Amino acid sequence: MRRTRFDDWPCPIARTTDLLGDWWTPLVLREAFSGRRRFDEFQRALGIPKAVLSARLDRLVDDGLMVTVEYQDNPVRHEYRLTPKGRAMWDVLAAMWRWGSDWAFDGEPPVILSDRETHQEVVPLVVDENSGAPLDPRRLRMRRNPRTDVSA
Amino acid sequence: MRRTRFDDWPCPIARTTDLLGDWWTPLVLREAFSGRRRFDEFQRALGIPKAVLSARLDRLVDDGLMVTVEYQDNPVRHEYRLTPKGRAMWDVLAAMWRWGSDWAFDGEPPVILSDRETHQEVVPLVVDENSGAPLDPRRLRMRRNPRTDVSA
DNA sequence: CGAGTAGGTTCGTTTGTTGAACTGACTCGC
């Protein structure tokens, strides 16, 4: 009777949900992207219960989004760093950023994302890599496998 | 001692997490995008416990991502439809799709997204709306407010 | 009249989350 797992469902959204659906996980990743690496940095920045942070970091390491790197002996201490698999998750956070900015800040002052070097504002947008055009959800179909699946 | 809420944090990712972090919610939205509208359709397609589905749909309606539309009298029955705010969430699901496809289907047959009319494959990618370039998480800064905030 | 459909609610059990307290191995200042 444990919580239903989605990590073996035949759908990329389901598998990503299984990971990001853990409470706090997207915020732990956000902090990692803003440069935090140590347990205490994450803990203080977020105010997350330590037991939960410990479980989340362990899972991110198990799933290959982060690795632990030893930065000190005596006592042994290690920090948590994003792997390429973890850094690839930035696009998902960016899309969440965009939606949140557009729809969840009604009237409040804007929070912006900018390029560290050019100082230009960055506005995330999801497009089709092939055509460069924004996506229209009403025109999309999800298919199991191009060869075997014929249904909707 | 209830679960920590993020919906009033001054960060768009946190606010979006507060919604999508509810277990099952991204999948309920996925089903809505694939055309499902009725309680039973969602329930059967996902195998979600009815009490949970009921809570999720109620929240999506409360938060303005869906609306109920009456489609029958005697007994009164209504269906759940996405609003523009709900449809805007497609970009987030698409980014999740991309990450899941790239990183969570090791060796398994690909699942694809295609245009209903042109039948061309669609590959979601997050870019900067202004420059059209993909995002580099290492070059980004998150700022509270362009006028008042000077820190990292 | 009984079975089926649609859209839920209720309930007891199991998992997950929370915050506080505790641990252990160090370092630093006095």
Place this chain on the structure above:
DNA sequence: GCGAGTCAGTTCAACAAACGAACCTACTCG
């Protein structure tokens, strides 16, 4: 060399959320 502080956790009890089964209401169909 002693107490305070740092860092990275673990343990615990209370509470919240998710689970699946059973139940409910209001119809329709045969």
